[in-house]
Amino acid sequence: MSRIRTQDWLNEDFDPRVPRRRADLTKGLRGERADRYSDQAIIDEILAHADDPEAQAAAFNPTYQGARYERVWIRNYLGAFYDRRLISDVLRKVKGGKEATVYCCSAGSLAPGDLVAAKIYRPRQFRNLRNDALYRQGREILGARGQPVRDRRALVAIREGTRKGKEMEHVSWLAHEYASLRALHAAGVPVPEPIAFANNTVLMEYCGDAKRPAPALHSVRLSLSEARDLFASLLRDVETMLANGRIHADLSAFNVLYWRGEYRIIDFPQSVDPATHDSALDLLQRDVTRICQYFARYGIASHASALAQAMWERQMI
Template identity: 35%
Template sequence: MKTPAGLQALIDDGVIDAVLRPLKSGKEASVYVVRAGDDVRCAKVYKDMAQRSFQQRVQYQEGRKVRGSREARAIGKASKYGRKQQETAWKNTEVDALYQLREAGVRVPEPHGYFHGVLVMELVVDAAGHSAPRLGEVELSPEQARTFHAFLVRQIVKMLCSGLVHGDLSPYNVLVAADGPVVIDFPQVVSAAGNNAARTMLLRDVNNITACLGGWAPELLDTWYGEEMWALFEAGELRPDTGLTGVFEHDESAPDIDGVRHAINDAREEALIRQQGREAAAEED
């Protein structure tokens, strides 16, 4: 295929040898399958974002460290230079997070370097060696759903113990590799201690995974792992191997300012309806 402009510099520098095919294209990046020597990897080419997108990112950027006081001042003033620095910081965030999370034992793609604004990393594949499907695209048995849920909850715990919250975790940024789920897409990762919305985002992350997998194993919809792990985190008692029960005693007297509880219940009811629909269709067959 014709080499995309964003990858030509990597070929010129010998980082990769060829671009094999496009893998996926989203609003913020395009991903390509590339060859580097005898290895097949993927390359994530970030797209430049408009001012509107920067405004949408405000909640994610709270608590992030900026490299250099000049850059921090420029970002704060939203100048042209500041927007450029903000764009650079947004891209660097995913790279830094991948290395940090791999070191912490979280199952994320192995990074192989960041060159000319392009992230080169492991190509996640399924048992047949094909590009791994997303969690939201596969059919699971109840037992597989329970196993995947337990594994992903543990990955979220490890992230939180590393001081990070994914911030946008869903069935569509979890890949199902030959050896189990792999969490991807981290440009929106937030600081657990430095972002006021971190709790809301963590509960949403856990809820999205629970709602998806609860469609195959409905008993998961009655668990509250997000609330449990956050309470332990706030108390300084959460460790990567902390045993969780999924049981949590809610304070019914406290006002739910952020509306998380409503979102959780709505998503779980939707997952239950989908499960009932599948069961009804199976009975008709």
């Protein structure tokens, strides 16, 4: 048994019908814990998608084609948004990460703006699990419509780690990103406006233009006065998030997009509730420290843990 490596099926020459060499099949097995599925189960899943007649017949024929199985993936996950007129085309792949791939789409008639970002999470089996457990602590499980799951049998399935339970945790992880974006957008924090959530995908406002996605802050050169303003704004945002029951918990110059003097904080699936998470203050301090470290390159000196502590006292005590 092994897992198909995450990137394989987005490669042009990948074909799940062709068995990989034995050496490949055993690679990566050591040290991997549960949540393994047989190759066959994973291959079956891809083929089920590949042969889905509804998906094949759909009118949705995006400009961006991508690799062979990526096309199947795009049709399956984004087809419903096309049908709901939230997107009208897929223009380009912005970035494939460990956990999700982000595409730039043109907005459909029912979505705001001209462009929309589609963040497609990998199905659970293809995901490179990060240390989710730390972030899940103290959180409610959210269902496919973002509602808290209270059903006893479902909660038992999650506790026992059954296949269904793991699937629910996966959905909850995405739902959590969407719920966080909604809450923070409503609170005036500069996050991408969330548009929809379904099919392993979060649809949101796109940062950048059709030619070039917004770069992350870490690769932008700011003037000194821009840097000072942005530093102050980000600290204010972290505090507003705290006041609204969220700590980002993976905040850094990689998760802030910067575009023509504006910015958006992104990537919220791991965000935690400061009222219920045991390590909330540590996570807040880590976020603030990373922000302070980034701005130190502009000669902005700060005392991260004192700043975080003061925020905590103002908002939580």
